[in-house]
Amino acid sequence: MKKTIILSFALLLSVIVSAQEKIEEGILTAKQTMSSDNEQMNTQLKSMGETNSTSYFKGDKARNETNNPMSGDMTMIIDGSTKQMLMLMDNPYQGKKYMMQSIEPSTEDLENVTVKKGDKTKTILGYECQQYIVSMKQNGQDVEMHMYTTDKISAISQNTTAMGDKVEGFPLYFTMTMNQMGATIDITSEVVKIDKVAVSDEKFDMTPPEGYTKMEGM
Structure with a gap:
């Protein structure tokens, strides 16, 4: 029994140590849910179901x-060296569209953002x-976010x-709280899996795929 306890403790310790290693390449899996204080809006959000996302990262x-079954697929590819983002959208209403934009925040963007470092921590994975x-x-609406970040994941976040x-x-x-059409909407997103694996450079190709058309005005 004593040997089993010692082995279990050693295994737990190895998991904790490996979890604290900095990861510079891999895959993150996250789940996102939305709810509202407005009954009608909440019903619509629940009908959309849970949104799943997968993030691949490698260097910059x-x-x-x-x-999401209701809104379709969205892919965002970011190149940190050029400060460019390619957004691909495939949904039932607009079809396949793409847009290219800079991720460099403008002076106006930075003026509209207030960030305060909190006094709380949260252990995730x-x-x-x-x-x-x-x-x-955001689009003229006030948005409040509570983020919990780690410096052990070396990746760019579109958020x-x-x-x-x-x-x-x-x-x-x-968590994000915003107001839309007079209703308060709460969004929660959490990374539920981290895989430290090699990622192909093809995942970060900034060329719009065949079949996608450029969004008007972009």
Whole structure:
């Protein structure tokens, strides 16, 4: 029995140590849910179901794939060296569209974002994450976010690019509160799996795939 306890403790210790190693290449899996204080809006959000996303990262490049049965597929590919992002959208209403834009925040973007480092931490998948409280305007609406980030994941996050260097680390968990059509909407996103694996450079190809047309005005 004593030997079993010692072996179990050693295994637990090895998991904790490996979880704290910095990861510069791999795959993240996240789940996102939405709810509202408005009954009608909440019913619509629940009908959409849970949104799943997969993020691939390698050096200064990142790719996020989001899938939802109602809204379709969205892929964002970011090249940190050129500060460019390719967004691919495939949904039942607009078809296959793409747009290319800069991830470099403008002066206006930075003026509309207030970031406060919180006094809380949250452990997610063995990583101790630091709280950040973010207030910003998005499409004229006030948005508040509570992020928990780790400096052990070396990846670009599309959720923090508009904040410049005001938020340190990669968010493994965040909540967002916003108002839309008079209803409050709460969004929660959490990384539920981290795989330290090699990722093909093809995942970060910034060339729009065949069959996608450029969004008008972009």
